[in-house]
Amino acid sequence: MADLPELDPVIHGKLRLATLSLLFGVEVAEFTWLREKTGATDGNLSVQLRTLEEAGYVVSEKKFALRKPVSEYKITPKGRKALRTYVQAMHALLKLADGAE
Amino acid sequence: MTTEQNGKDELLARLEIVEAMLREGRKSTSFHGWAFVLWGVAFLVAIGWMTRLPNGYLAWVVTMPVAALISSLWGGRARDCNMKTPVGRSLAAIWIAVSAALFMYMFSVGYSGHAEMHTLWAAMETLLGVANCASAIMLRWRIQMGVAILWFVAAAASCFVPAALLIPILASVTLLGQVGFGLYLMYLEKHEQKTAVHHG
Numbered sequence: 001m002a003d004l005p006e007l008d009p010v011i012h013g014k015l016r017l018a019t020l021s022l023l024f025g026v027e028v029a030e031f032t033w034l035r036e037k038t039g040a041t042d043g044n045l046s047v048q049l050r051t052l053e054e055a056g057y058v059v060s061e062k063k064f065a066l067r068k069p070v071s072e073y074k075i076t077p078k079g080r081k082a083l084r085t086y087v088q089a090m091h092a093l094l095k096l097a098d099g100a101e
Numbered sequence: 102m103t104t105e106q107n108g109k110d111e112l113l114a115r116l117e118i119v120e121a122m123l124r125e126g127r128k129s130t131s132f133h134g135w136a137f138v139l140w141g142v143a144f145l146v147a148i149g150w151m152t153r154l155p156n157g158y159l160a161w162v163v164t165m166p167v168a169a170l171i172s173s174l175w176g177g178r179a180r181d182c183n184m185k186t187p188v189g190r191s192l193a194a195i196w197i198a199v200s201a202a203l204f205m206y207m208f209s210v211g212y213s214g215h216a217e218m219h220t221l222w223a224a225m226e227t228l229l230g231v232a233n234c235a236s237a238i239m240l241r242w243r244i245q246m247g248v249a250i251l252w253f254v255a256a257a258a259s260c261f262v263p264a265a266l267l268i269p270i271l272a273s274v275t276l277l278g279q280v281g282f283g284l285y286l287m288y289l290e291k292h293e294q295k296t297a298v299h300h301g
Contacts, residue, residue, distance in 0.1 A: 017115060021122035027185045037125050087119055090112050097109045 005089035008082055010055040015040055016048045020083050023075035031071040057082055134286030141279025143168035148272050199232040219260055222267050226256035248278045
C-alpha cells in the first residue's frame, strides 16, 4: 500500500490556510486587509497568525501610520515551501481517492 | 454519503480556499481603469482646447496638472493601501517613470521654442507605447499589448503624415487606447467584483 502523504497540521486549519494563501500572493499585508479578506474576527485571526508565526511561516512587524499602530505580515520562505508541500499533498490524496473509487 | 466522499469534498474545499485566496491577493494589482479614462479625457480636453479654444498655449499647462491632482486624490482614495505586491510596485514604477518623463519632455520642448510637432507627438506616443508594452509583458496581457502596438503605430505614423493629421491621430489613439481601454478595465473590475460577491 502506498504511503499516505501527511498534511501539515499548522496549515490545515481553514483560517490559517486562507491566511497563508493570501500572504503567498502578496509582498506584505496589513492585519486589517487579512481580516477583511478572510472575514475572521480580530481575536480569531490574531490567534491563528500567532500560530503561523510560531511555526516560522509568517513574520510580523509593528509600524506606526499616522500615529496609529499597524501590524504588517509577510510570508517566510519556510511558509511558502510549507504551503506548496501542503497543496501537493492534497493533490496526491485526491489522486489516491480517485484511484480508490 | 460515504466517509471517502466526505474526505474528498473536504480536500476539494480546501484547495478552493487556497485558489480563491491566491486570486484575491493577486487581483488588487491589475485594475486602474479609472486612471486610463481620467488621463485619456484630460488628453482629449487638452487637444480640444489647444485646437479650438482661445489661449490654446495654456491647454496642456492647465489640464495636465489638474489631471495629476485629481489622479493623486482619487488614487489615494481608490488604492488598496493595506497590501503590496511586487507586480503592483513594478507597474506603479513604470507609470510613474513614464509620466515624469512625459511631463519633463513635453514642458521643456514646448516652452523652449524648439518644438517640432511631428517629433513632439511621436515622442509622446512612443512613451505611452513603452508604458503599455512593459505593463502588458509583466501582466502577460495581449489586449494591453494591442494598445501598446496602437501607440507605436501612431508614433511611427506621426513622423510621416502631413501636419494636419497629427492631432486627429493623437485624438483617435487616445480615445481608443486610453479611454476605450480604461472603460474596458472598469468593466472587468466590476465583473470581477460581482463574481467575488457571488462566490463569497
